[in-house]
Amino acid sequence: MAADKVKADLAELKTKKLPIIFIVGGPGSGKGTQCVKIAEKYGFKHLSSGDLLRDDVKSGNPRGEKLDKMMKAGQLVPLEVVLDLIKEAMIASKNAKGFLIDGYPREVIQGQQFESEIWECSLVIYYDVSDEVMTKRLLGRAATSGRVDDNAETIKKRLVTFHNQTKPVVDYYDKKNKLATIKAEGTVDAIFADSCKVIDQMLSKK
Ligand code: AP5
Numbered sequence: 241m242a243a244d245k246v247k248a249d250l251a252e253l254k255t256k257k258l259p260i261i262f263i264v265g266g267p268g269s270g271k272g273t274q275c276v277k278i279a280e281k282y283g284f285k286h287l288s289s290g291d292l293l294r295d296d297v298k299s300g301n302p303r304g305e306k307l308d309k310m311m312k313a314g315q316l317v318p319l320e321v322v323l324d325l326i327k328e329a330m331i332a333s334k335n336a337k338g339f340l341i342d343g344y345p346r347e348v349i350q351g352q353q354f355e356s357e358i359w360e361c362s363l364v365i366y367y368d369v370s371d372e373v374m375t376k377r378l379l380g381r382a383a384t385s386g387r388v389d390d391n392a393e394t395i396k397k398r399l400v401t402f403h404n405q406t407k408p409v410v411d412y413y414d415k416k417n418k419l420a421t422i423k424a425e426g427t428v429d430a431i432f433a434d435s436c437k438v439i440d441q442m443l444s445k446k
Pocket of ligand 1: 290291378427428
């Protein structure tokens with residue numbers, strides 16, 4: 241899509257003042273699982289940066305091979321690629337009541353860039369899970385996920401990337417009073433109930 245058209249479409253979407261929630265957490269922390277439930281309850285559009293990237297690779301886009309290699313290595317892909325995919329998906333979801341941006345930002349600069357080019361997030365939910373639990377969950381999923389990064393070696397690398405590059409995002413939004421940390425080692429339903437509490441609080445302030 242041409243850059244001017246994207247800018248104009250986003251400007252139009254911005255006038256609706258829809259809530260934007262960033263969903264942050266390590267690999268296997270349960271971001272995707274919770275987003276599906278939250279999206280269903282609140283009518284928000286769930287946009288997973290990982291899913292958008294995997295779809296882009298599958299689409300046969302020439303940059304796909306490079307992206308696939310980076311994901312296999314547990315590294316972050318270039319910021320502009322992810323942000324462009326998110327922008328286009330947001331524009332295509334004009335009837336949403338809000339947006340759940342799952343797996344983004346992975347670095348402070350990603351959040352800053354998003355907020356300057358699109359609009360400010362209302363809330364950041366951080367699912368806090370130990371490395372041991374995340375590893376166990378991902379190894380459990382590996383048999384069926386078909387994902388290039390669900391193997392012991394890549395999971396270790398994904399965890400390093402998370403601690404080095406994404407943890408600062410948590411501190412950054414904490415200082416801005418936008419962070420809700422949810423201990424996320426309990427049942428899916430208990431974590432969902434905690435997520436709803438913070439979302440209801442955010443909506444009541446709007
Ligand atoms: P991405 O697809 O975002 O992967 P991830 O962050 O590693 O997280 P997952 O999708 O694997 O896990 P999740 O937290 O969603 O947990 P889930 O609900 O699935 O990113 C993949 C790659 O793409 C990155 O490594 C990077 O290369 C690239 N990328 C993505 N975003 C990027 C960005 N913004 N910038 C640059 N690069 C980017 O659950 C996991 C398992 O646990 C499932 O089997 C589930 O059933 C189970 N489970 C969930 N909750 C519970 C629970 N409460 N109890 C027991 N089991 C549970």
